[in-house]
Every structure is written in C-alpha cells, then in structure tokens.
Amino acid sequence: MQPMAADSDTRVAKTGERAPNSWGLGDGQAIPWEYAPAPEARDIVALKERYGLFIGGRDVASSDGKTFTSIDPSTEQPLAEIARATPADIDKAVRTARRAQRRAWGSLPGKERAKYLFRIARILQERSREFAVLESMDSGKPIKESRDVDVPLAAAHFWYYAGWADKLDYAFPGRVAKPLGVAAQIIPWNFPLLMLSWKIAPALAAGNTVVLKPASTTPLSALLFADVCRQADLPPGVVNITPGPGEIGMVLATHPDVDKVAFTGSTEIGKKIQRGVAGTDKALTLELGGKAANIVFDDAPLDQAVEGIVNGIYFNQGEVCCAGSRLLVQESIADALIDKLKDRLATIRVGDPLDKNTDVGAINSKSQLEKITELVQSGVDEGAEIYQPPCDLPERGYFFRPTLFTNVAQSHRIAREEIFGPVLSTLTFRTPDEAVEKANNTAYGLSAGIWTEKGSRILSMVSRMRAGVVWANTFNRFDPTSPFGGYKESGFGREGGMHGLHAYVRLEDR
Numbered sequence: 001m002q003p004m005a006a007d008s009d010t011r012v013a014k015t016g017e018r019a020p021n022s023w024g025l026g027d028g029q030a031i032p033w034e035y036a037p038a039p040e041a042r043d044i045v046a047l048k049e050r051y052g053l054f055i056g057g058r059d060v061a062s063s064d065g066k067t068f069t070s071i072d073p074s075t076e077q078p079l080a081e082i083a084r085a086t087p088a089d090i091d092k093a094v095r096t097a098r099r100a101q102r103r104a105w106g107s108l109p110g111k112e113r114a115k116y117l118f119r120i121a122r123i124l125q126e127r128s129r130e131f132a133v134l135e136s137m138d139s140g141k142p143i144k145e146s147r148d149v150d151v152p153l154a155a156a157h158f159w160y161y162a163g164w165a166d167k168l169d170y171a172f173p174g175r176v177a178k179p180l181g182v183a184a185q186i187i188p189w190n191f192p193l194l195m196l197s198w199k200i201a202p203a204l205a206a207g208n209t210v211v212l213k214p215a216s217t218t219p220l221s222a223l224l225f226a227d228v229c230r231q232a233d234l235p236p237g238v239v240n241i242t243p244g245p246g247e248i249g250m251v252l253a254t255h256p257d258v259d260k261v262a263f264t265g266s267t268e269i270g271k272k273i274q275r276g277v278a279g280t281d282k283a284l285t286l287e288l289g290g291k292a293a294n295i296v297f298d299d300a301p302l303d304q305a306v307e308g309i310v311n312g313i314y315f316n317q318g319e320v321c322c323a324g325s326r327l328l329v330q331e332s333i334a335d336a337l338i339d340k341l342k343d344r345l346a347t348i349r350v351g352d353p354l355d356k357n358t359d360v361g362a363i364n365s366k367s368q369l370e371k372i373t374e375l376v377q378s379g380v381d382e383g384a385e386i387y388q389p390p391c392d393l394p395e396r397g398y399f400f401r402p403t404l405f406t407n408v409a410q411s412h413r414i415a416r417e418e419i420f421g422p423v424l425s426t427l428t429f430r431t432p433d434e435a436v437e438k439a440n441n442t443a444y445g446l447s448a449g450i451w452t453e454k455g456s457r458i459l460s461m462v463s464r465m466r467a468g469v470v471w472a473n474t475f476n477r478f479d480p481t482s483p484f485g486g487y488k489e490s491g492f493g494r495e496g497g498m499h500g501l502h503a504y505v506r507l508e509d510r
C-alpha cells in the first residue's frame, strides 16, 4: 500500500468524482491511497465449457439440447454454457427424486444419512477455496466474503444438520418425525451456495430428497456442489439440480409429485408461487424481501455503530434480503454520525471481486444494476440528498458506488422499496416510540438492528420490532443454529436451527 502525495488529492467528495482508495479524514475529506493489487488466483477452479443438468447422479443434457450462458458480472465475459431444463427434465428430476426417496434415502437410518452429510460438510471445507473463487467469479461478490462468510457458513449448515439426522426423536419429543418426501427448492443469486445449503442440509437430514433450481445468473456453485455429492457417494437421485429460467421454477414448484416447496427470492415471485400451490397439500416456506431498519440511539458507541451500518448495507453490495437499508438515527446525534459514516465510506474499496482488498464487488447482473440506478434516481428526483464517495469504478462490469441518502422521507420510494444494492436511506427520530413507529412502517418484516448502550432498551425495542431477526449492537450475523425468516411481505416459515428442520418433517403421534 503506497501513500500518494498528500497535496495531490485531499478534497471533499463529490458524486462520480474519480479517486483512488483513501483514508477518511473528516467531513468527507480523504487522503487517497493506492492499494497494490492482491488478486486471488483463479486456477484452482477448473471451469468446464459446458455443464449438464444433475439428475440421478449424472450430468445430462436438457431434453431439447438448449443451453444458456453464465457470465462473470465483473468483466461481462462468459464463464460457461449451462443446460437449460425443460418441463420434461423437471418431470424426470422429480420422478428420480421420488424413486430415491422411496427406495434409498427415506428408509436409511438417521445415523447413515448423517454420515453422508458429515462427508459433504468435510468436502466443502476441503474444497473451500475452489468454491469461494467460483462463487466470486459467478456472482460478483468479493472473495473475502465468499471465503470468510458464504463457504464456511454453508459447510457449517451441513455440519449442524448432520448432527440432527439421527436425533429427530429428541428434536421433536413425543412425536414421530417423518420426511415430507420430495422437496422443490428455488434459490436466488445473492448467496448461491449458502442458500443451497440452507435448503438441502435440513431436507436431507430429515429424509427428504430434493430438486433444486439455482438462479440463472449464478448456477455454477450448485453444479460444483453436484460434484461434491458424487464425491461423497450420495445415492443417485437424492440431490438433483436443474438450472433453467424462472418459468421452469414454477413448473418445478407446481409439479404434482412435489410435497414441499422452499423459495427464496423476490416478494413478487413468492406471491406467484403461493398462488401456484394454493389448493394443494404442498408444504410451503417463503423467504422474501426486506427493508430493515438499523436504529441508532444517542447513547450508542458511534464508531462501532458506523462499522455495523457499513456491514449492514454494503456487505455483498447490499444484495442481501436482511440488509440494514434504512438507517434510523436519533436526531441529536444525526450530524455526528453522518460525518463519521461519510469518512468511513471514503475508505471503501470497490472493484475486482477476486482482489482480496475489495470491499464491494460487482452487482450481480445488468438488470439488477439498472434497477438500482433507477431507484437511486428516484431518490434524487423526490428530493433526498445523495452522497457517494469518490472512487474509481472498473471500466467494464456492473459496478455501483456505495451510496448514502440523507433527508429521506417515509414516503420516498428509497425508504419503502427494496433496492437490493449498496444504497442506504437515512431518516431521523426523536423518541423510542417514533423509532418503533418508523421501523415497523414497512410492508416487510425480515430483520432490524438496534444500537444502544442500555440493555433494558434493547429488550424493550426487540419486543416491539415486527421483524423475524433483531440484532443488537451488531448486524448481519448468521449461525446455523439460529432460525431466520420474516413476517408480512418478507414471507413465512423459518430456515436454520430446529425450526428449519421442522419445515421438512411431518409430525405424527407415537
């Protein structure tokens, strides 16, 4: 890391201004620094030119031979061609999963199922670098996040649910836990491997088999996971992976021989799926969008809160359903907190996802970048004040500057709609009652954050938050033992912990 001449560029940040990475000095002023590149090597990933569907333990072409391309959003370059599942392929995958559930997996003793799950967890750890690099290439997320968050947490979910596989009698005392059967699982592009593990690990632990549809922009880590299933000698057909367009997700969810549907993604598609399975006896869990309030009281340790705010909204480019996208700050400390936040934003490094220094990588797709750009413009048009730190964006790829809005009104679109990008909207409050009122004034109810020194205030605020997860003096912390899910338009059902296991069993009397 080499300091640049101090007089070359100490200045107040302006939107869109070009500048290297920098250390904040106060009032948005920054001394820029050049970071030496620290690229993670790509050669650990042996990308194939073409990937098939994974059905019955084998790579198969789609029934009409069609493929689609997965690209690297940081370079816009193609990575691989992927088989595109048809309705006939979905039918084949569901029938294969049903056979595997009846003949092999459903009747296997729990301790035998556990061995496979432990094996998968261990292989994920052994191949963690390969997964991290591939995930960052396909999704655009910074390598330090895929390496330190996504992949370790994915393995942790398999470890955790492996532990439950032979203990279902203890998880549900006095009841007999039976598997539901075949689970259709549809996952998004923001945490591809992690969402796969949230869904596959509890399903398998409880004796179900699965057909999983990854998002079209991020199919590669799921297809590498297919290789892990083979390496673990998982019986063929227990896990099936069928990439394809959104419509094929609906074909899968509404297939008559599917017993359980688990979906993570937008509220709009979640509602469509709910309509699609209405009137059937399919079990359904929906993990949808969010517009979380991160509430900072005047007694909070401000520097710590700033780190939590940054982690809450700029982690994974803000493409996080539980992102702390609404900052609610007590009026008396608003100016001081915003100054500190601007300083901190000046140090955020945006760029190559595979560079170990990068804090904010590429936006996942062109359409997501367009959505973020449109919503940010609406914030400007509706009268909010925008701040973006100076930073160089790569010339190619889908990148967006970390963005902070102040003077935001509850009625602004940027305060109501899920942006799913590195964009923070700031509102103020005077009293705890007003904070509660504003925090809960949203169609969503997935998560919230509270920053205060007072334990009693934490307890009182937590009980008044209409959100599935409330973090106190931290944000975006995950653990496989802890349930996660929402209220209202954020969906229903819980993933993680024993609640996540419950979603994959039918409880019968002894």
Ligand code: NDP
Residues within 6 Å of the ligand: 186, 187, 188, 189, 190, 213, 214, 215, 216, 217, 244, 245, 246, 247, 248, 249, 250, 251, 253, 264, 265, 266, 267, 269, 270, 272, 273, 287, 288, 289, 290, 320, 321, 368, 371, 418, 419, 420
């Ligand atoms: P979607 O909800 O469209 O995508 C999520 C998953 O659902 C993908 O696998 C997608 O497949 C699939 N899908 C799409 N259409 C259908 C359908 N009709 N029936 C069944 N499955 C379907 O999210 P987007 O990718 O369009 O993102 C749009 C917005 O959704 C984002 O801007 C963000 O606000 C929100 N979102 C929320 C997420 C969360 O974690 N809560 C995750 C992702 C997005 P395919 O990729 O092939 O389209």
